[in-house]
Amino acid sequence: MKTMEDLQRSLSPPPCPSTVTVRRNPPRKARATPYTTAAKPPAASLGSSANTHQVPSFPIDEILSIQIPQPEPKSSVSESLKIYLRIKPLKTFTKATTTTARSRPRNVWPQNPSKKTNLENAKKNQKSEEACITLNDPYSVTLTPPQALQELKRSKTEVYEGFSHVFPADCSQNDVYGKMVQPLLEDFMKGKNGMLAALGPSGSGKTHTVFGTPKNPGIVPLTLRQVFKKSDESSPGSLRSFYLSVFEICSERGKGEKAYDLLGDGSSELSVQQSTIRGLKEVPIKNLEEAESLIGQAMLKRATATTNSNSQSSRSQCIINIRAASEGVSNETKMQSADAMLTIVDLAGAEREKRTGNQGERLVESNFINNTSMVFGQCLRSLLEFQKNRKKGLQKHHQNSLLTRYLRDYLEGKKRMALILTVKAGAEDYLDTSYLLKQASPYMKIKFDNTEEICNKRQLKTFPRVEKNKKVKLSAPKTSQIEEIVVGKRNQVSQEVNLKEKKADPTDISSPTVEHVAQDNTEREHIIMRNFAKVLWNVLKQYNEKLKVAEGDICSLKESLRSEQLKSRELETELISLKSSCLFSKPNLVEPCIPEVEALVHAKEQFEVDPSLANAISTVDDDPCNLIESRREASAEKFNESASPLPNKNVLRGLGYEENSCAEEKSCAKQGDPTPSPERVDAEPKREVSAEVCNESHVPKENVGPGLGYEEISCAAHKCAKQGDPTPSPERVEAEPKREVSGEGCIETHVPNENVVPGLGYEEISCAEQKCAKQGDLTPSPGHVEVSEKPQVKIAETHVQEKSEATEVREIETAPREAEPASTKKQRNGQKPKRRLQPASSVLLTREINTLEIEDDIAEPKGTRGGKKTTVAQPRSQGSVTLLRLLTNNLHL
Numbered sequence: 001m002k003t004m005e006d007l008q009r010s011l012s013p014p015p016c017p018s019t020v021t022v023r024r025n026p027p028r029k030a031r032a033t034p035y036t037t038a039a040k041p042p043a044a045s046l047g048s049s050a051n052t053h054q055v056p057s058f059p060i061d062e063i064l065s066i067q068i069p070q071p072e073p074k075s076s077v078s079e080s081l082k083i084y085l086r087i088k089p090l091k092t093f094t095k096a097t098t099t100t101a102r103s104r105p106r107n108v109w110p111q112n113p114s115k116k117t118n119l120e121n122a123k124k125n126q127k128s129e130e131a132c133i134t135l136n137d138p139y140s141v142t143l144t145p146p147q148a149l150q151e152l153k154r155s156k157t158e159v160y161e162g163f164s165h166v167f168p169a170d171c172s173q174n175d176v177y178g179k180m181v182q183p184l185l186e187d188f189m190k191g192k193n194g195m196l197a198a199l200g201p202s203g204s205g206k207t208h209t210v211f212g213t214p215k216n217p218g219i220v221p222l223t224l225r226q227v228f229k230k231s232d233e234s235s236p237g238s239l240r241s242f243y244l245s246v247f248e249i250c251s252e253r254g255k256g257e258k259a260y261d262l263l264g265d266g267s268s269e270l271s272v273q274q275s276t277i278r279g280l281k282e283v284p285i286k287n288l289e290e291a292e293s294l295i296g297q298a299m300l301k302r303a304t305a306t307t308n309s310n311s312q313s314s315r316s317q318c319i320i321n322i323r324a325a326s327e328g329v330s331n332e333t334k335m336q337s338a339d340a341m342l343t344i345v346d347l348a349g350a351e352r353e354k355r356t357g358n359q360g361e362r363l364v365e366s367n368f369i370n371n372t373s374m375v376f377g378q379c380l381r382s383l384l385e386f387q388k389n390r391k392k393g394l395q396k397h398h399q400n401s402l403l404t405r406y407l408r409d410y411l412e413g414k415k416r417m418a419l420i421l422t423v424k425a426g427a428e429d430y431l432d433t434s435y436l437l438k439q440a441s442p443y444m445k446i447k448f449d450n451t452e453e454i455c456n457k458r459q460l461k462t463f464p465r466v467e468k469n470k471k472v473k474l475s476a477p478k479t480s481q482i483e484e485i486v487v488g489k490r491n492q493v494s495q496e497v498n499l500k501e502k503k504a505d506p507t508d509i510s511s512p513t514v515e516h517v518a519q520d521n522t523e524r525e526h527i528i529m530r531n532f533a534k535v536l537w538n539v540l541k542q543y544n545e546k547l548k549v550a551e552g553d554i555c556s557l558k559e560s561l562r563s564e565q566l567k568s569r570e571l572e573t574e575l576i577s578l579k580s581s582c583l584f585s586k587p588n589l590v591e592p593c594i595p596e597v598e599a600l601v602h603a604k605e606q607f608e609v610d611p612s613l614a615n616a617i618s619t620v621d622d623d624p625c626n627l628i629e630s631r632r633e634a635s636a637e638k639f640n641e642s643a644s645p646l647p648n649k650n651v652l653r654g655l656g657y658e659e660n661s662c663a664e665e666k667s668c669a670k671q672g673d674p675t676p677s678p679e680r681v682d683a684e685p686k687r688e689v690s691a692e693v694c695n696e697s698h699v700p701k702e703n704v705g706p707g708l709g710y711e712e713i714s715c716a717a718h719k720c721a722k723q724g725d726p727t728p729s730p731e732r733v734e735a736e737p738k739r740e741v742s743g744e745g746c747i748e749t750h751v752p753n754e755n756v757v758p759g760l761g762y763e764e765i766s767c768a769e770q771k772c773a774k775q776g777d778l779t780p781s782p783g784h785v786e787v788s789e790k791p792q793v794k795i796a797e798t799h800v801q802e803k804s805e806a807t808e809v810r811e812i813e814t815a816p817r818e819a820e821p822a823s824t825k826k827q828r829n830g831q832k833p834k835r836r837l838q839p840a841s842s843v844l845l846t847r848e849i850n851t852l853e854i855e856d857d858i859a860e861p862k863g864t865r866g867g868k869k870t871t872v873a874q875p876r877s878q879g880s881v882t883l884l885r886l887l888t889n890n891l892h893l
């Protein structure tokens with residue numbers, strides 16, 4: 001039974017425990033991506049196929065299927081640094097021994113004892129002539145230490161191989177050029193930069209290799225020859241031009257480095273700023289002769305000195321630059337050739353103090369030379385290490401020397417260069433040679449980038465840090481990236497559109513890519529042209545606005561010019577009319593009239609300001625005859641005159657009157673004592689234009705000559721001065737009519753004499769609008785007329801009166817001035833008063849006041865009054881009289 005129960009228990013689920021453990025953080029499952037969910041839509045949504053057609057799915061497969069053109073891998077011709085070795089011949093030693101042998105006197109007695117010694121010396125020389133370096137093959141050498149060192153077991157024979165070429169001692173300069181320089185020159189002519197440097201101990205033949213001698217020209221002369229030869233061969237009349245620059249770097253007493261231009265004139269020191277040498281003269285070379293002469297000139301300037309190692313040891317690092325500049329398109333490539341620089345460096349040889357025995361300045365130079373050589377070597381070793389392990393980074397040893405800074409690109413493996421090691425083959429030179437080979441042989445493993453773009457132009461006169469390369473490298477990927485993005489977007493859109501089109505028209509099999517590329521190009525061109533047109537349109541708009549403004553200015557200037565011309569014409573007309581009037585009235589007095597006319601013109605210009613006065617002035621512009629007529633009428637109306645018949649009947653016909661009028665005058669001065677003289681009239685017309693006094697000159701003289709003019713200048717602005725007791729004189733008239741054109745006084749000249757010669761002019765200057773002042777008693781005198789002058793007369797008007805029967809002699813009434821007795825005295829003294837022009841308002845006021853008689857004596861009319869005066873003579877009240885007096889006093893009338 002137990003077993004059955006047990007079985008049932010085992011089969012039945014276990015009883016629930018009293019406590020239940022619930023797991024809160026169940027294992028998470030990754031959510032399905034939207035793409036996945038979208039790719040597997042629910043079955044219910046599949047029915048809406050129309051919507052899916054409208055919004056096509058992202059064409060990821062098609063995009064992935066597009067083959068993006070990969071940029072072609074650069075044909076990186078990573079070449080190893082080419083190192084050449086040149087062995088200096090032992091010939092010099094041989095020569096020296098032979099010369100010493102030859103120099104020995106042939107007939108020296110006894111020769112036999114010295115035979116032993118000579119043989120010993122010969123053996124020694126043979127030992128010394130034994131070369132420490134032997135040529136294995138064109139690419140390797142064996143360096144054998146001298147016997148002494150071998151015995152000491154301090155050194156052993158070593159083989160150095162891997163040279164690009166080893167030039168034996170008997171090689172020629174052409175061999176060196178052909179093997180080493182020719183490849184560089186080929187690239188140089190194609191537009192590639194290149195550098196070649198000669199390294200080696202002092203006296204090993206670096207300078208000889210680089211420059212050579214006239215008989216054995218070195219690398220530089222041979223290169224120049226080939227440059228011009230190749231240039232002529234490739235394209236005669238080539239558009240390429242060549243330039244030469246040579247400079248040296250030396251130490252300044254061991255303190256610093258200095259660069260000197262070896263082709264420069266005058267001060268040849270170059271300014272050195274960090275890695276830049278400025279002011280280097282670059283001489284264009286057109287032919288080989290020019291180039292060779294320049295090289296010779298540079299060699300002469302180069303610093304050299306005699307040392308134990310070399311009689312003409314170079315004390316500086318010499319750099320020769322040959323630049324090829326293209327000025328047109330190459331005929332072969334149909335492309336513009338790039339500028340290129342070929343740099344050849346002759347380094348100063350490292351020196352061992354023990355061997356050179358340099359002291360003082362030479363020793364300092366040696367230190368500089370050795371230091372430069374050391375830095376040069378450090379740069380190359382650093383480059384080698386960097387190329388072996390790029391994680392280390394490139395040590396910047398180039399900063400320690402001006403030369404290495406200048407050659408930085410080469411020393412960093414960015415440009416192609418080649419080195420030539422010159423060694424001496426003597427046993428005694430073993431250490432120097434061994435040191436050099438040990439140092440330089442690893443450089444053969446240095447790789448330099450030979451992918452320099454041919455079209456890159458190199459900066460001249462600066463260090464070969466070409467910034468353009470960076471720009472090109474940076475700009476090219478950017479452009480390509482942008483283009484790729486744009487093209488990608490456009491392709492995406494176009495593909496979507498294409499899909500639609502395909503769906504719509506499955507028969508269309510045209511290539512969408514080609515179409516869209518063409519469309520893109522068209523669209524791009526369209527955008528460019530549209531923007532260009534917009535810019536042009538804006539520019540044209542601006543020009544149009546400027547043109548309008550200029551036209552407006554021109555119009556305004558024309559208008560102002562016209563107005564000025566009109567004014568000038570008016571003035572000219574006025575001047576002419578006044579002159580003609582003067583001539584007409586007084587032909588003999590033309591000259592004195594001109595200033596008066598000018599004054600009148602000037603006065604008119606001032607009066608034109610006030611339009612109320614313009615009418616009065618306008619009469620001046622008229623014809624002189626009309627002017628006189630009008631003024632006659634005006635004077636007839638306004639002046640209350642007592643006509644004085646001319647007693648003299650000898651007044652000739654044609655007698656002219658000049659009537660100068662002043663427009664703003666109010667009253668005429670009364671001129672008393674007109675003394676007509678029939679005998680003679682001495683008229684000196686002086687016109688004094690004033691605003692205060694009016695004078696009337698009566699010329700009753702009979703014998704007045706023809707053309708003699710009387711001027712009666714009257715001014716009207718103030719009361720006219722009374723001229724009492726005119727005494728006409730029949731005998732003589734001395735008239736000195738002073739014309740004072742003003743607005744205050746009047747001078748009236750009356751010609752009572754009938755015997756006046758024809759043409760005699762009367763000038764009666766009065767004011768046109770003024771009311772005449774009272775005229776005093778006129779006493780016609782048949783014989784003599786005295787013309788009294790009032791000095792202060794502003795505006796005068798000639799008043800002419802012609803009577804049919806007899807000329808009336810007018811009495812000049814000069815109103816006595818109570819307020820200005822002094823001025824009257826002055827007038828009587830004949831002094832010229834100051835010209836005073838009062839404003840128009842005061843003139844008008846004065847005019848009105850002058851029409852009123854302050855004294856208000858109705859019963860006392862002065863002399864013969866005109867009609868107007870009689871009408872004015874009304875009784876006034878006391879107040880009005882007081883007011884008038886006050887006004888008169890305040891206005892100084």
Ligand SMILES: Nc1ncnc2c1ncn2[C@@H]1O[C@H](COP(=O)(O)OP(=O)(O)OP(=O)(O)O)[C@@H](O)[C@H]1O
Nearest residue numbers: 088201202203204205206207208310313314348349
């Ligand atoms: N390959 C050669 N053939 C004939 N003579 C040579 C050769 N190399 C050097 N010489 C001669 O050796 C002498 C020293 O040579 P050079 O002045 O070129 O040495 P260097 O390396 O420039 O010395 P330094 O570094 O002191 O200027 C010169 O008189 C030169 O003519």
